[in-house]
Amino acid sequence: MLQLQRPDTLVDRVVSAIRAEIDAGRLAAESRLPTEQQLAEQLNVSRSVVREAVAQLKADGVLIAKRGLGSYISQTPNGTVFRLPGSNGRTPDLAQMFEMRLWTETQAAAIAARRRDEHDLARMAEALQAMQDPHNDIASAAAADVAFHRAIAEASKNDYFVAFHDFLGGQLASARRSAWENSAAQAGGSADANREHQALYQAIADGDRHGAAACVEAHLRASAKRLALDLPALD
Secondary structure (H helix, E strand, C coil): CCCCCCCCCHHHHHHHHHHHHHHCCCCCCCCECCCHHHHHHHHCCCHHHHHHHHHHHHHCCCEEEECCCEEEECCCCCCCCCCCCCCCCCCCCHHHHHHHHHHHHHHHHHHHHHHCCHHHHHHHHHHHHHHHCCCCCHHHHHHHHHHHHHHHHHHCCCHHHHHHHHHHHHHCHHHHHHHHHHHHHCCCCCHHHHHHHHHHHHHHHCCCHHHHHHHHHHHHHHHHHCCCCCCCCCC
16 A cells, blocks of 8 residues: 655655655556556545656656556656656755765866866866856856856766766756855955866866865865855765
């Protein structure tokens, strides 16, 4: 029997309950999902809630629809889409996201320092120039910030770093803009952020993997502070 856990919304609760049944093996790959009415009765929620949860699971690749037959567990029941826990319609936990960035981006920068080529460095330099251009507005500077960090991910020559960067970039878009707005409001403007980016670029250009990792950590900690966040130590 399906049992609800306790996430934040009814839709989340239904999604978690179905995933729990799949993880426990009670709903096997390619088996038929109970009907919308059956799920609504078992979980004591409305059919509209079940419908929305099923739609999310289909979007995530957990369920597939068979015309005229209903919904079935896919051949990849763990899904094909990465989704942050409890992220639906709610503000992401910036502290946890920045901590995750500390772990992933320090490694990406260290690898980039070893694998970067002239094309990678040219893209980083172009993004740096755009960030420092006094004629650019905050939105343009924030976009250049994204382009700079993406160029580093691409320089790692690991497509998974790039894909993960792009995913987080979408989650952090408003936070990046806020950081640039906060910097612009300070006496020194964005000078600190520009120096941090420049130091990171130089370490990668020099092939200094330890220096690149240290520069990323220093930059992300400073960026977090510009958003009033204190990050824990890595060790």
